[in-house]
Amino acid sequence: MTELELKYGCNPNQKPSRLYMADGSELPITVLNGRPGYINFMDALNSWQLVKELREATGLPAAASFKHVSPAGAAVGLPLNEVEKQIYFVEPDQELTPVACAYIRARGADRLCSYGDWAALSDVCDAATATYLKAEVSDGIIAPGYTDEALEILKSKNKGGYNVVQVDPNYVPKEQERREIFGIVFEQGHNFFKLDETQFENIVTKNQELPEQAKIDLLISLITLKYTQSNSVCYVKNGQTIGVGAGQQSRVHCVRLAGNKADNWMLRQHPKVLALPFLDGIRRPARDNAIDVYISDEYEDLLAEGVWQETFQTKPEVLTAEEKKAWIATMQDVALGSDAFFPFGDNIERAFKSGVKYIAEPGGSIRDDHVITCADNHDMVMAFTGMRLFHH
Secondary structure, three states: OOEEEEOOOOOOOOOOEEEEOOOOOOOOEEEEEOOOOHHHHHHHHHHHHHHHHHHHHHOOOEEEEEEOOEEEEEEEOOOOOHHHHHHOOOOOOOOOOHHHHHHHHHHHOOOOOOOOEEEEEOOOEOHHHHHHHHOOOEEEEEEOOEOHHHHHHHHOHHHHOOEEEEEOOOOOOOOEEEEEEOOEEEEEEOOOOOOOHHHHOOEOOOOOOOOHHHHHHHHHHHHHHHOOOOOEEEEEEOOEEEEEEEOOOOHHHHHHHHHHHHHHHHHOOOHHHHOOOEOOOOOHHHHHHHHHHHOOOOHHHHHOOOOHHHOEOOOOOOOOHHHHHHHHOOOOOEEEEEOOOOOOOHHHHHHHHOOEEEEEEOOOOOOHHHHHHHHHHOOOEEEEOOOOOOOO
């Protein structure tokens, strides 16, 4: 296939719309089911690059959950513990393969933002992954292949309309890439830079100890940032993103946004949240929304008389501000990546509140000394990568 006609562009009024190769060659993608749209393919092609690079950098199966051309979550296929299974809605008898664990982690990073996501897998989609994905609200998936059983499961999703795309894993884009904005052609070299552990050789803090798991987590953060709308930062813990702050004009706002998401991820594991007495039959999206309100400052909207009865069997106890602060304070060994340098130490101070221990950022600010001092004050390990990762 050399050309694929789309229903419309970013918005329904933007017609006609199509995908094609400028040189007339065949597209490196095949639609196996459904009818993906313009934004679907933007998510698909960005997310595929992310998981492909994660696989190459870590040697582990990788997955991503994309929304509006930025990742809501990304992860590698490490095993899930019992609490993670609970907060990610994994059934007790559900089969868990490495690639399934990768997607479950990616989806679980920020379940509200992953609602209606585009999924990406670095490896062949198996039945275990397809079974989990079938129960989630999702627009589509891209992978290098599908088992027969997985494809049948996915084809039955969304009344048979679920978007399933297969990508040629050997496809390599041309050296130069082009795009048009307002009728004007932009051209640049494709970002072929490969991120690996050599990015962490220039450790600038007093603490020089960077464990292997921290290196994996920092790689995940940087590769995720490479395909996240800038400005952006990414918090990672145990092989998965737990907070992505994308598209902010101020770096500290990125750090706060992503840090708040990381805090919410942690709060989902609080005993009071795990024990919430949901009514039978409450669907996953409704649970996600209820948990998000419950752990927020707007919890009274959920627990008001006449309201809580719509969600819970009994009225839950309030999760107090003091309890939340104390629980978040137990977070530790979190990794943080930034797509550009930190201009002020306030970024470090905010990151510390969410348990950040390891940082990777390009360096190059006129205030690098101040930023390093702030990291030293909290016994952090910080590496200057020397590589900016803007993506637009």
